[in-house]
Amino acid sequence: AAGVIQSPRHLIKEKRETATLKCYPIPRHDTVYWYQQGPGQDPQFLISFYEKMQSDKGSIPDRFSAQQFSDYHSELNMSSLELGDSALYFCASRSTGGRADYGYTFGSGTRLTVV
Amino acid sequence: AQKITQTQPGMFVQEKEAVTLDCTYDTSDPSYGLFWYKQPSSGEMIFLIYQGSYDQQNATEGRYSLNFQKARKSANLVISASQLGDSAMYFCAMRQGNKLVFGAGTILRVKS
Numbered sequence: 001a002a003g004v005i006q007s008p009r010h011l012i013k014e015k016r017e018t019a020t021l022k023c024y025p026i027p028r029h030d031t032v033y034w035y036q037q038g039p040g041q042d043p044q045f046l047i048s049f050y051e052k053m054q055s056d057k058g059s060i061p062d063r064f065s066a067q068q069f070s071d072y073h074s075e076l077n078m079s080s081l082e083l084g085d086s087a088l089y090f091c092a093s094r095s096t097g098g099r100a101d102y103g104y105t106f107g108s109g110t111r112l113t114v115v
Numbered sequence: 116a117q118k119i120t121q122t123q124p125g126m127f128v129q130e131k132e133a134v135t136l137d138c139t140y141d142t143s144d145p146s147y148g149l150f151w152y153k154q155p156s157s158g159e160m161i162f163l164i165y166q167g168s169y170d171q172q173n174a175t176e177g178r179y180s181l182n183f184q185k186a187r188k189s190a191n192l193v194i195s196a197s198q199l200g201d202s203a204m205y206f207c208a209m210r211q212g213n214k215l216v217f218g219a220g221t222i223l224r225v226k227s
Binding site: 031033042043045048050055056058088090092094096104105106107108109111 | 150152157158159160161162206212213214215216217218219220
């Protein structure tokens, strides 16, 4: 079965650079979520999209922006990178139809290292 | 606000034995969902088991079972017959709105 695809798997950037993380949800999943997991931390919710519209916003810095495109893939854009942005970034997707709570599927994550 | 608490930062278990990972939650919503995820050292987040607040029976998935005690607001994960490959970080999570909120996690180490 198709899973959530994230690219790249690893990314190394310097301070003040920009980074773009991509997420390809499971086909026919209508909701995409972005999470940030710092070293030794639990995943923190950043932002979500339902049918290409922003549906919820968490602790996402103003330096970050995200969008979902017509083909349902999503991109997280990060500018003016700081050392503290080094983390594992997860994308998850879900179909809100059918059983409401089920079916959050996570990608393998993008490990961003800012040096 | 909803909250997930995992009080065990780390646990050890002997191979082939059972282990219980604790999770308590706090919510005022009558309808909620609880999840357990496994995160091995490679980093991916693997779904293990789900329990809905209205489910009459405790959820089970192979060697994983969820000891759901609604009155105590606890949703402990029980792993039976532990294997070396079970060594990982385990997160309890709850649906808050449409997103998941995670606990701090428990690191499980299986000893041979």
